Amino acid sequence: MRDSSDILRLENLQVHFPIQGGLFDRMLGRPCGAVRAVDGLDLNVGRGEIVALVGESGSGKSTVGRVITKLSQPTGGRLLFEGRDMTSQRSSSALRSYRHHVQMIFQDAYQALNPRHTTFDIVAEPLRSLRLVDNDAQLSERVSEALAAAGLNPPGDFFARFPHELSGGQRQRVVIAGALAVKPELIVADEPVSMLDVSIRAQILQVLVDLRDRHNMALLFITHDLPLAWLIADRIAVLYLGKLVEIGSADDITFKPRHPYTVALLNATPQIGGAARPGVPALQGEVPSAARLPNGCRFHPRCPLAFDRCKVEEPPAIEVGPHHMSACWLAER
Amino acid sequence: MTNSFPDKEPLLRVDGLSVDYGLKGDPLRAIDGVSFELRTGEAVALVGESGSGKTTTAMAIAGLLSPNARVSGGQVHYRGQRLPIDDDAAMRPHRWSETSVVFQGAMNALNPVHRITKQIAEPCILKLGMTRGEATARAIELLELVGIPADRGVAYPHELSGGMRQRVMIAMALACRPSIIVGDEPTTALDVITQAQILKLLRDLRSQLNLALILITHDLSVVAESCDRVMIMYSGRVVEDGTVAEIFAEPKHPYTKLLIASIPNPANGKKMIRPIPGDPPNLVNRPSGCAFHPRCPSTMSVCTTEVPRLGRFGHGRVACHLHPPLQENMVTVHA
Amino acid sequence: DDRIVRVGGVAAPDSMNPFATWGAFWPLVFSYDFLVGVDAQRHQDRMGFAKSWSVADDNVTWTFKIWPGMKWSDGKPATARDAAFTYNYLRGSIGKPDELNVGWNNTSGLENVTSITAPDDETLEIVTKMPTRWPIDNYIMMVPEHIWKDVSYADARGTFQNKPPLVGTGPMIVAEFLQGQFVRLTPNQYFRAGQPPSAGMIFHLFNTADPIAQGLKSGDLDYGMYLTAAQWADLSKDATIVVGQNRVEQRNYLAFNTASEKGAGSTKALQDPAFRDAIGYAIDQNAIVDRALRGHADPGVGLVMPVATDYYSDLSDIKRHFNLEEAARRLDTAGYRDTNGDGIREDKEGKSFQLELVTGTMANLIEIPTAVVQLIAGWLGQIGIPVSVTQLDSGALNSRTAPPAYGGGGWDLLVAGTWLSPSAHDVLGLGNSADRQNNRAYWKNDEFDALLSKVDRTADLGKSQELVEQAVRLIYTEAPYIILCYPFVLDAHRKDCFVGWGTQDILSMWSYFPLDRLKSI
Amino acid sequence: MAGQASRNFMSRRLGLALIRAIVTLLIVATLNFILFRVIPGDPANMLLAGARSSVTAEQIEAQRQNWGLDRPLFPDQVVDYLWASLHGDLGYSFKFRGRQVADLIFERLPATIALVGLAQIIAILGGVMLGLYAGWRRGGAIDNIATVSSLALYSTPAFWLAMLLIVTFSTVSGWLPGYGAYSPSASIASVDRLLDYLKHLALPVAAVALGLIGQYVVVARAAMSEVVTEDYMVTARAKGLTHRQMLMHHACRNAMLPVVTLITLNLGYVVAGAITVEAVFAWPGIGGLTVEALNARDYPVLQGIFLLLGASIVAANLLADLAYGILDPRVR
């Protein structure tokens, strides 16, 4: 934690997607089920901090990112940015100033670029719409700056190119450049590298870390790759079915995991030359549906160490070390 | 052609295979003189940068190249017989019963309007001549084999999670008991737990059914866990080929070295990973000589002029001027 | 073996109830008889319900002899009582909310009747309040008392459908009616002159004449009417087809909007007889007949059409002759000069004006070619009166030219047509200020109305002719209408199936002729 | 379990779609009614259009009362109208006195359904098959011919096509009857009459079908040429299916999805789909009735026809929704 003040704070965040019920249910006003994509999440990100959000597919990582960037409205809880409550902020002027500070790098670079826009237009779009520049000369300057920062050199070569004229890595970097051009204080990076080969992956991570180092920018790094999270992040938050099960410093989580799910994740991570870690048996069973969460601890049906209490009582976040919490009854001991 | 197992004809032999895209104007040579062999029950990984021709190689072997592709050189032999990879009709008997493919995106590779059992049963009916009932029974059996409960067989692809779809694809690939399965990035979009399940399944099946596997992936740790041999591709050419142990322990080709160096590993201490400097090569206008030389940390003058040959080196093969071939009977790389 | 007569026409009968329909005249006239009807007065062999008639010297008591032993098509006797019933049924509705005034059988004229009685089965006596030719000039269809006696007035003008087979005394009885498709008629076995020799008749209803010309050529139709000039010319080259043209009662006219208050036209000039008269010199009726109707019409003169032989006069002494200079001079004299030299005349207040001409063809009329309008607009343009033209379908035309009280008006010129009976009352209908349906010029002239009411109170033909002549001359000089032409109905029949068509008036426009005598070859 | 879920899901879809359809229909019916009342021109004038003698104010009032025109338009008249319509009572025609609107419409309906229905069937069979094949063999000779001619047909208005057909096949060559639904000379005997009817049906059906074929070819071809690029077609190829099997088992069903939407939307027009064509061929269907009613400003009949048209389009939309749900298990 480089800075004691939090730039972003999520308090008991909930995002439920309603399942539309039948005709009669609705006529009778009967409530129907909901997909509880995010279900009571508490998370804070400090200035200049890199927090990795890990979890398996469908655990709600992207949804959290969408809430932070105000693409989705949370069902409950609060979103605080620099201490101000942004949860139900809808006025367009307030949103615009929020966009100055918070940007997002999207998961799929092939989808995130409008095929009919040039690189220049794509990177210039935030500058224009947020009115960050006064004239064309300034605009070009800022765009070049951003492209160069994202490792596209010389920037002029890329201005007139359409997305389909770019390689996958270049596209990803254009998305990143768009986010960087704003010079935000927080970037939500949603699996920016999962589909890329290691080399391009390394390039992009380098850029992000450099930015943090140089501009004290905070980063919420969403991934399902634990080694990568360990590598880049200061802290790691582990999400399971919409709720944090463990959060702590990168080293603590990687080397001293306290939640069985984190352990399982680490175990499942393939190792070059290394066999699976002994100690905890493999997970059993299917991931429960986010629409029908089990009682008690939501991990208990798959947990190899589950005991009676887990089935009835949901564990709170329990402090297990400095800045290290785990939501597991085992951690109590 | 060297043959490391002279006692036995390999299951699959690929000789100097080249594929061009774009029949009009400037053709793009996606793969250029790829040669390798695959033995029964062997698992080979195909690793390389994005755009290096991995998918093209796999599709060429299966005779499934897209319409704008042309095989411009080389041959593929299956059990000693030449495969008519550019003749759709002649390939038909070979398909699925001998070589089956797990495509890159399982969501798109499954027909969205048919139930999964039906899709798995289809090749059984057509290829093995089973009745509909038998084929359905077999499909359910296969689903259970990949860990999908029988009652989910009536589901449509969209009703399944990503991992389940991947497993359906694998079950389908197993339907006709083929000798070779080509898996094209079957686990990229999956979280580690599901990925581990699938890899374990493939390992088990390989030992049970003795099938050969060609696995394409970006993830070297996956390679390390589930393959016997690795082929590294760069710019449409095989630059290195060897056993997993050998390559990870002692990579020869500078590209391989850099590739392995960029894998993060907590055991190695917290070091920021290093990207390979420079940009991927332009396939329409390849650099002269070794395609890697503009990015290579140890370029020599010969690298800029002469294409290195893929020659035997140790237990594997490597195409690099730093490691001149030890024997004379080496593979000539297609010019 | 006897064959069915296949007839095609541009017609759209809507209801088989003569009290409710105007559009179903065509099949109904084959099944029902008028008491006398205009056709019987012109052609001795086309009689109606009455065999003969006479009027007493007081000119108000009419005695009609009904055919003895006549029967309805259902075999029941058809007597003077039925005729009396029909008239009294109508008469009884006068003044009631559901007055029967919306169809062929309507109350018009019955207000002048004192009594209608049937002293015996063969005698009908009509006593009118004053002398009038109405008893023989009306075209009320005689309906059987035993069918209609229980039909309320509201039903008769509304929901009563009078479903086929009809019960009438005509030669052909409507047996089946499929709206918009055909009407099938069977020979009336009780017809007073004996059952007609053909096996019946089918009357095909079309929207356009194309299918009719087609059917005649291919032999699918025996007779067709309402052909276009192009088709007529084409068919006349066919050796198996005889083409004919029939003078009918239709008059095509140019009307001026003479209303002065609500619904008035765009300029006061329209209300000025001198202006209208001057325009009359700018209309070349002969050119209209030659160019627009290709000769299939008589040039228009006065209100009376040539086919109304009793009243027709060519008005040669007061007739306006086409002469654009004369028209211009008269306009100048009347005060409609081009004072500012822009080639367009100004009205008396010095405002230049443009006239809006509306046109279109009402249902059940011979189409008015647009060339007529082009010619008129051209001529008026040449004398400095610009004209804009609006073409309307019959529905729009109807509401646009309805009386101002019903939301009509606001137009300047109207080119339209009308087809009424050749009786004196109807002939003068265009100028009748009480006739909201036909007086589309909204013209009101007390002298004319007085003449008309005298005509209505005259039973003597000679006196009636004199009065009509006066009225016609009056309206001609006042010129609320310029009569353009009297178009012909073009028809044709095949030679190869039936004989007995007659020479002129192949198919009578006012009676069942010749369906009572067509014989298959 | 999955079946249960999907059944729930289907019934939910059905329910939603039904509600939407009913609401739409209600709005359409209401607006229809109101619009016809606000059209300039006093309906009383229409009612008394034929009146010869002078009409008293009393009589006009009586007519207004008779037709319910004296009461407030909204809600009284509207509610009455909707309520009556619900019972199939569309009122009486102004022009065709004594005839119920519903009677008039249902009398004409069979002819129109025969014409447009047959044309649709032919166009669907011919156009969809041709389009699917053209898309399957994109760039081939059949594709080129089919595409060019379907584009031409697509942009040829049915009205003119109809006249061309009459001139060619009827006026000049005399091969087929050009007008009406039966020849006047045909005997009443059933077989002859049916044959005769079919003969008369030929040209109008051709005119409607040719226009539709163009549409179907264009859509089916586009759908198919997209489907052949889909990854699951490569899967099918990899499985060693023959072209025929690929086409029949995999490509067609997927390519049919957009085509089915078009078909169902077009089905809505079966009822009133061919007003101009009917007029040209003097075909005794709803189209002819519409023209007649329009000329006479017979508002009750027009209202009835539009209600029917609205109902059938709404029903077709509903059908499209449901058909889509059945054909494509993915739709939400």
Add this chain to the structure above:
Amino acid sequence: MTENIVKYPPRGRTRAVKRFLGQFLRDRGAQVGLVCLVFFLIVAAMPNMLVGPLQTAINATGDFLAPPSGQHLLGTDEVGRDVLNLIVHGARISLTIALLATVISLVVGSTVGMASGYFGGWVDTWLMRITDFFFVMPSFVLALIITPVVLEVMGRSGYILGFRLSLFVIITVIGMTSWSFVARIVRSQTLSIKERTFIDRARVVGSSNLSIMVRHILPNLVPQIAANGALVVAGAIYIETSLSFLGLGDPLQPSWGTLLSLAQRAGAASAGAWWYLGAPGVCALMVSLSFVLIGNALDDTFNPRRRAIP
């Protein structure tokens, strides 16, 4: 370098436009369509120079319904007017109606469809109910309602740019009745486009709804809009005819549609006067076909999937 950079964006745009035009103009269909359309536009622009003043019954010289001959290349009509003369003079009205009505229906249709698809919720519900209504309502009913109102407001016989006011009523009516189809297509397309990630990105980088619709969604709708435009054109020329008889037409200035209906009413079909029926029909067909071809070519050029991906 900075100076270089400043020049880049405009050059990039010019390049894009140039490339688009190059690709578009190379399309065989586009060539045929453009040539055809330009030809008719020229014809419409200077009828008097090409065939002399409009013939009416007054100055008609020919025989009645004479077949094509050296003197009358396309024969004559039932009052002896030269059909070629009428066709050339009719082009202006027919093309004006077709083009303007198409523009109206595309603008309204795209706007409604896009707003409905993009905003969703009650905006969508209500806009689509309205669309459904217009979808069901035939054009002539609308004309019955609009015509008197407009004529009352604008006067009966004014002229704008040499066109009768009633022409604009026709255009409005056609535009208003044909937009609903466009709206439906655009909406369904918008629904899928707005779920694309680049729209989310645009929102995150602070673009307003309007700018997202105009800069991101609209360009992706161009193929659909263009293709539908061609269809509206074909319809408009003919709908005009039926509207003419509701009092909107001018028999002194016949359009192609009016000529066709005059031909029909004169019995040209059964009298075998193919030239009279054929000439206006072929012209109308050619104009709409050229729009279809251009629309198709636009579709091909705008569709990134049809563009060769390197």
